Amino acid sequence: EVQLLExxxxxxxxxxxxxxxxxxxxxxxxxxxxxxxxxxPGKGMEWVSTISGSGTNTYYADSVKGRFxxxxxxxKNTLFLQMSSLRAEDTAVYYCAKGNDYxxxxxxxxxxxxxxx
Amino acid sequence: xxQMTQSPSTLSASVGDRVTITCRASQSSSRWLAWYQxxxxxxxxxxxxKASSLQSGVxxxxxxxxxxxxxxxxxSSLQPDDxxxxxxxxxxxxxxxxxxxxxxxxx
Numbered sequence: 001e002v003q004l005l006e007x008x009x010x011x012x013x014x015x016x017x018x019x020x021x022x023x024x025x026x027x028x029x030x031x032x033x034x035x036x037x038x039x040x041p042g043k044g045m046e047w048v049s050t051i052s053g054s055g056t057n058t059y060y061a062d063s064v065k066g067r068f069x070x071x072x073x074x075x076k077n078t079l080f081l082q083m084s085s086l087r088a089e090d091t092a093v094y095y096c097a098k099g100n101d102y103x104x105x106x107x108x109x110x111x112x113x114x115x116x117x
Numbered sequence: 118x119x120q121m122t123q124s125p126s127t128l129s130a131s132v133g134d135r136v137t138i139t140c141r142a143s144q145s146s147s148r149w150l151a152w153y154q155x156x157x158x159x160x161x162x163x164x165x166x167k168a169s170s171l172q173s174g175v176x177x178x179x180x181x182x183x184x185x186x187x188x189x190x191x192x193s194s195l196q197p198d199d200x201x202x203x204x205x206x207x208x209x210x211x212x213x214x215x216x217x218x219x220x221x222x223x224x
Contacts (some may be wrong), residue, residue, distance in 0.1 A: 045204055047213035059211040068166035095160055102167050103208045104151040
């Protein structure tokens with residue numbers, strides 16, 4: 001069974017730099033792009049970042065570019081999101097998601113909550 | 118950036134109804150359009166990809182259509198489990214944009 005398990009969320013002060021992790025299992029991790037998507041309280045979904053299967057290519061939403069860094073460790077089947085210079089508007093549930101061959105997010109984790117206050 | 122606009126924002130319907138949700142793109146998204154269902158406190162679930170391809174395991178009462186700038190999600194006969202929020206998402210060169218969501222409520 002394909003599973004994604006996020007961790008690393010919590011209460012963070014403005015300007016803080018937490019790192020989120022997403023442990024993957026049940027598929028060949030290095031074969032697929034992975035993404036982070038967030039959802040602020042009571043709001044819709046916002047794409048944050050995507051990384052290619054090899055880790056060579058990374059992509060960011062304008063709202064986080066220069067502050068967040070996505071990376072992956074294919075030897076440990078783990079995705080990361082290094083966050084920095086956090087603001088109140090970064091408060092959200094952060095989901096990791098697996099990409100499929102058609103570039104859509106076909107499997108999602110349960111999410112980890114980051115609260116900036 | 119491509120903007121996605123869903124309509125309606127809220128939809129009230131009854132079990133057994135046929136419902137349609139529309140998603141319009143600010144510029145052509147070809148057929149790189151997906152639909153997700155989200156229930157409160159849960160992660161989104163992929164329903165449709167490439168505008169009209171049904172994700173494995175998703176009931177056939179869900180269908181998608183469209184291309185270019187206008188796309189639709191249709192549920193042919195609403196079931197109690199279908200009351201949720203639905204999001205469209207476009208993909209363009211590893212940049213993704215979601216619609217604002219459509220909340221499907223029980224009438």
